[in-house]
Amino acid sequence: MNDLHNSEIQLIEDTSPLVGTVVAVQANYYWVRLDAPGSELTTPSAPSAPSALLCTRRARLKKLGQQVMVGDRVVIEEPDWAGGRGAIGEVLPRQSQLDRPAIANAQQILLVFALAEPDLDPYQLSKFLVKAESTGLEICLCLNKSDLLSTQQIHNWRDRLNHWGYQPLFISVHQGVGVDRVSQRLQAKITVIAGPSGVGKSSLINMLIPEAGLRVGEVSGKLLRGRHTTRHVELFELPTRGLLADTPGFNQPDLDCTPEELASYFPEAKQRLAVASCQFSDCLHRDEPNCVVRGDWERYQHYLGLLEEAIADREQLARQANPESNVKLKTKRGKSQYEPKLETKKYRRQSRRTQQQSLQELYREAEE
Ligand SMILES: Nc1nc2c(ncn2[C@@H]2O[C@H](COP(=O)(O)OP(=O)(O)OP(=O)(O)O)[C@@H](O)[C@H]2O)c(=O)[nH]1
Ligand SMILES: [Zn+2]
Structure with missing residues (x-):
């Protein structure tokens, strides 16, 4: 009887892996916020157990080429509670993945603009908005x-943006207006x-995270707030147990979408296409x-402008992929196709703009 009881406990321990979320990555170290800090099963010294561990990645993950990203849900092996250390033994399947910035399992984008x-x-x-829509994540416009x-x-503005298909939150950080509603939207x-x-x-961010809100620990607190390089993604821990990624890389979006998919990132166009077809x-x-x-x-008009940008991007990509081919994307009666472009030097006078562009390219190359 006693034996059975013991083996049951053993079983519970074996089937309850220690799971957490990677909140910061630096060099080969990962800060992992634990799901249930102080749970009796996994932490013998519950009251003083840290809520986050500084982890390395198991060699077998490295061999598998398994990357660990901020936002990843991971299983931790051999936690050293006294030293606040652990090792990541497994990365759980991702619900979503953004590449620039590299972040896993993000559920929504909080897009902040100023009214003035x-x-x-x-x-x-x-x-x-188009860039945000292209991620497929939920959008909260603030x-x-x-x-x-x-x-x-x-x-x-409210009226106008409703016509665009968005219900923005109007806030004033200075007056503390609407910040509660933002906080609710970020919950968990x-x-x-x-x-x-x-x-x-x-x-x-400062309003959303009161000084005591960052509970990842002293050291990681510094880690999270201190560094501001463009490659470093920070996940701020919110009092409502949500995580907020601050992304320097997202401030100047390159469109990065094909001409064909652009319309699907405009709610107004999507609505039209839902009830009729071209x-x-x-x-x-x-x-x-x-x-x-x-x-x-x-x-x-925005659609047309962004379409031009998307087409220009694609032409540039095509040229980079095959510098010999001088192609231009042409659309004829709804059909897109690449057509050879006139040789710049022989048949066309260079416009001042392209001249300037190639000059800039030269400068850039010289710098690199
Ligand atoms: N009037 C007004 N000014 C605000 C409000 N919120 C922020 N500001 C001011 O706007 C300026 C920019 O604020 P930041 O929080 O630095 O803006 P940011 O988006 O983080 O800017 P970057 O760091 O350049 O990306 C500061 O002078 C703030 O004091 C607000 O609700 N009302
Ligand atoms: Zn059409």
Whole structure:
């Protein structure tokens, strides 16, 4: 009887692996926030047990080429509670993965813009929204500095953005307005914060994380807050057990999407395509006949602008892949195809712009 009891306990211990979330990566070390700090099963010295361990990666993971990213759910082996150390033995399957910034299991993007100072630039906002939509994650749009606008102006923005297909949160970090609602939206989720410079992201993070909120531990506290290199992703721990990734790399989004998929990142276009179809299945919604997306919705001009950018990006990629081929993406009656471009030197006079561009490229190459 006694024996059976003992073996049951053994079984429980064996089937309850120590699981946590990687909150910071630096060189070959990983800070892992534990799921259930102080749980009796895994931590004999519960009251003083740390809520995070500084971990290395097991050699067999390295051999498998298994990368460990911030946000990863990991199984920890051989915890050394007194020393606050452990080893990552397994990476659990990822729910999502962003590459730039490298972060696993993010569930939503908190997109922060300011209503003023700097003025809200609708085209720039569209660009960030499209970039955010392309991740497939949920988007929480937050418009800060509402203290600088009149009620009527805020009402107008709300109306306008509703037509875009978004329900923004209007906040003022300075006046503490709306920060609670942001906090609720971040609860128990991994969120990536993004937005242009100067809109109040740092101020918002400071509001969301009171001084005592960062419970990962003294040392890791310094680790998380101290470093600000572009490659370093920080996961701030929120009082509501959510994690917030601050991403220097996300501030200037490169569009990074194909011309064909662009429309699917505009709620207005998606809505039109849900109830009707264009004549051509690969319609780029520019000048093709019987296009259901082209129309007088406000952001259609943004769509066209971003489409140009996406096409230019693709042409550049094609040229990089094969410098010999001088191709240009042409669209004819809904069909996209590459056509040889005229040789610049022989047949065309270089425009001042391309001349300047190649000059800049030369400078860049010289620097590299
Ligand atoms: N009027 C007003 N100003 C604010 C508000 N929130 C932040 N600011 C100011 O906006 C400026 C920029 O704020 P930051 O928090 O540094 O902005 P950021 O987005 O982190 O900027 P980067 O670090 O460049 O990415 C600061 O001078 C803040 O004091 C607000 O709610 N209202
Ligand atoms: Zn179309």
